[in-house]
Amino acid sequence: MIGRIVVGLDGSDSSWVAADYGIYLSVKLKKPVVGVHIVDIRLLETPFVEDLAGALGFTTYADITPKLKEVLDERGRAILNEFAKKCRERGGDCSIAQTFGIVANELVDMTDPEDLLIVGKTGMHNKFAPLFLGSTSEAVARKSKCPVMITTNKFKEIKRIILAFDGREKSVHAAQYLNDFAKNLSIDKVTVISVLEEKSGGKEEHIKELLESHMNLEYELQFLYGYPEEEIEKYIKENREKIDVVTMGAYGESRIKELILGSTTSYIINKSPVPVLLIK
Structure with a gap:
């Protein structure tokens, strides 16, 4: 029934629990798992970047935008490489992907109806901009065309x-x-x-x-x-x-x-x- 398992990764503790579930189900169900990192383009928009530039001492937000984009891109690749390493060590069939966009929209667009999409309940950005970014997990659950598993802060084998x-x-x-x-x-x-x-x-x-x-x-x-x-x-x-x-x-x-x-x-x-x- 499940075609692929797609896991949303943002580097938060919650998303690493989602990764654990994705790898676990890949091994148990013998299905491929895809680790996906979305660089949220809203972090590159003017109001947020202006505030960040001011806090870091840049004279104009234009000076920081390319640097911020590069940092976010590199951070995403590091997260995905760590996921791939864990997946290989545990015997999962994995691949990775990264793109820029609105997180919920991109995750939904990257899945097919027969996939299983796994996301953590709370992400990295909830710590500093919950009102700005909103609830990604709930948006994904509402928009998704495939089943969605929303994980909590602790991994457990699925037996009950x-x-x-x-x-x-x-x-x-x-x-x-x-x-x-x-x-x-x-x-x-x-x-x-x-x-x-x-x-x-x-x-x-x-x-x-x-x-x-x-x-x-x-x-x-x-x-x-x-x-x-x-x-x-x-x-x-x-x-x-x-x-x-x-x-x-x-x-x-x-x-x-x-x-x-x-x-x-x-x-x-x-x-x-x-x-x-x-x-x-």
Whole structure:
């Protein structure tokens, strides 16, 4: 099912954890992994460069732009070479690529629908310019045409997977994706949680029928009741030592509804203490 594994690298601790997952999955699934570094062109735009030039004592920002571009380019190549070294040492099938652009856009453009894109939850630039750069991981998750894994600050082998399932199209896709993904990781059984507003009988039966139709591996189904984002977050945090990856459909609501009510996907991306695998 997976064509390539593409890992976004920016040199942050979070992205090195993403690299660990990419190399690990390359070896386990016997798939090629591509380490990608995007030099964010917004770091070369006038307001940011002017401030940096002033801080470093340059008389005009034009004096620093070529130097900054060269430094960022060299730094990116060093990151990619370190990734390639780690990948070779661990037996992964790897390649590397670097370009300039808007990070989220470039990562999305470099992937195909059958790829798996892996990014860290927090990047290097969050430390000094979070408002300027925004949330790259969430932008990638929203724009990507392929599944996206958003990793946290610690690597763990993937042995225990939960699926958050609400019966809508994207969660059905997630259930179908797990059939091969879990099997290829030698995982025979997963846990499925489904959050309903209240006990009704009919909705529970509908969820059960959908899972029976679309999941080919063994699973344990648990129903929770309340607001989806709150109940999913609570379940993950209470069972964090027993969960290696949370799988769910990505952005199932319309953009207008998400703006008014918020997005369960975005909420879980930000709150989950374990990696989140999002399926389109």
